[in-house]
Amino acid sequence: MTELVAESACELAGNLVRGLDGGRLLALGLAADLHNVHGLALERDLGLVINNGRALANDLADAQDLARIVHGDRDLIHAIRDACARAYVLATGLADARDRDRATRAVVVDPGLTADRALAGARAYADARDLARRTASYLARDLTAARDRANGLAGDLTVARDRANAVSTEIKERDDQARPARPAVRVAWTAAGLLPRPDRIRYDLEYRSELEDMAAAGAGRRQQLWHAARLLSRSPLLRVELTGARRRQAAQ
Amino acid sequence: MSKQSGPRMTLPTQLVLRALLAEPAQEMYGLQICGEAGLPSGTIHPILARLEGFGWLESRWEDTDPSQQGRPRRRYYKLSQAGALRARHALDHANAPISGIPALRSRPAGGPA
Numbered sequence: 001m002t003e004l005v006a007e008s009a010c011e012l013a014g015n016l017v018r019g020l021d022g023g024r025l026l027a028l029g030l031a032a033d034l035h036n037v038h039g040l041a042l043e044r045d046l047g048l049v050i051n052n053g054r055a056l057a058n059d060l061a062d063a064q065d066l067a068r069i070v071h072g073d074r075d076l077i078h079a080i081r082d083a084c085a086r087a088y089v090l091a092t093g094l095a096d097a098r099d100r101d102r103a104t105r106a107v108v109v110d111p112g113l114t115a116d117r118a119l120a121g122a123r124a125y126a127d128a129r130d131l132a133r134r135t136a137s138y139l140a141r142d143l144t145a146a147r148d149r150a151n152g153l154a155g156d157l158t159v160a161r162d163r164a165n166a167v168s169t170e171i172k173e174r175d176d177q178a179r180p181a182r183p184a185v186r187v188a189w190t191a192a193g194l195l196p197r198p199d200r201i202r203y204d205l206e207y208r209s210e211l212e213d214m215a216a217a218g219a220g221r222r223q224q225l226w227h228a229a230r231l232l233s234r235s236p237l238l239r240v241e242l243t244g245a246r247r248r249q250a251a252q
Numbered sequence: 253m254s255k256q257s258g259p260r261m262t263l264p265t266q267l268v269l270r271a272l273l274a275e276p277a278q279e280m281y282g283l284q285i286c287g288e289a290g291l292p293s294g295t296i297h298p299i300l301a302r303l304e305g306f307g308w309l310e311s312r313w314e315d316t317d318p319s320q321q322g323r324p325r326r327r328y329y330k331l332s333q334a335g336a337l338r339a340r341h342a343l344d345h346a347n348a349p350i351s352g353i354p355a356l357r358s359r360p361a362g363g364p365a
Contacts, residue, residue, distance in 0.1 A: 206297075212324055230292060238298040241302045
């Protein structure tokens with residue numbers, strides 16, 4: 001279970017790193033594009049970045065939960081929490097920039113436009129563009145920082161996953177060692193099957209218990225098999241004893 | 253047909269009785285008795301059944317929850333009061349000079365250390 005969580009956390013962290021890197025590149029490209037004004041492209045790209053920012057914030061919220069479960073490292077959890085909060089702020093800031101851009105363009109395309117209003121609209125539009133460019137630059141910078149943190153998280157989670165895998169393997173090996181060998185169990189079951197019907201279940205359970213004890217004490221398959229073989233070889237004698245005891249009991 | 257009042261005192265039976273008489277009040281499970289008696293594991297059930305059949309021995313399932321213990325319940329054996337007396341008497345009169353006989357086998361895994 002733990003290794004599954006670690007595995008998914010690791011996978012999520014890897015996805016985050018890739019997502020953050022993609023977001024950073026997108027933001028850098030957007031900041032560069034914002035030097036040239038293309039209203040429609042700005043609208044579309046901002047929408048994309050806003051969505052990415054929100055998805056990023058949600059992923060980081062998930063990562064925060066997983067980091068809490070898997071890792072428990074306070075600094076790491078705080079770093080993700082901060083990145084998460086920043087991603088939400090960025091998404092909100094970009095949404096504001098988009099709204100301003102929309103409002104500016106609405107003024108620019110107004111057919112009943114006067115020269116003063118057109119000038120004011122153009123200035124507002126230029127301001128909005130500058131604001132969007134600056135926001136995109138900040139976004140790129142913050143996403144770079146978030147990506148670095150996510151990289152650290154991915155590294156930590158990889159270590160945690162490897163450790164969880166190692167622990168899981170150890171437990172499985174210990175369980176396998178502590179479990180009776182199947183052939184021995186089958187032979188013991190056969191030995192119990194040769195006994196009088198009323199005694200079969202009791203001896204089957206008793207033989208199983210012995211094999212469990214042997215396995216827990218570190219007895220190998222061969223030793224368990226020998227034990228079961230001896231049980232089997234003594235079954236006819238045990239049968240005689242059990243039958244005799246029952247006869248004596250009936251005679252009394 | 254059988255007029256036997258007690259079990260046959262074979263050498264393994266004597267070894268088992270001695271192991272059980274070492275601490276008569278203490279319950280022991282099969283592998284433990286094997287270990288104490290120095291008999292190979294898996295060989296004592298006919299002896300235990302014989303002793304139980306004559307009323308010398310009592311047995312019960314371990315009073316635990318297997319799911320909590322992580323293993324099946326053990327079957328514990330203990331000499332009955334009458335059985336302990338008879339066993340002592342039978343061993344005193346047994347022909348085999350059992351003292352000095354080394355353990356037939358090394359202790360089985362799963363038995364007591």
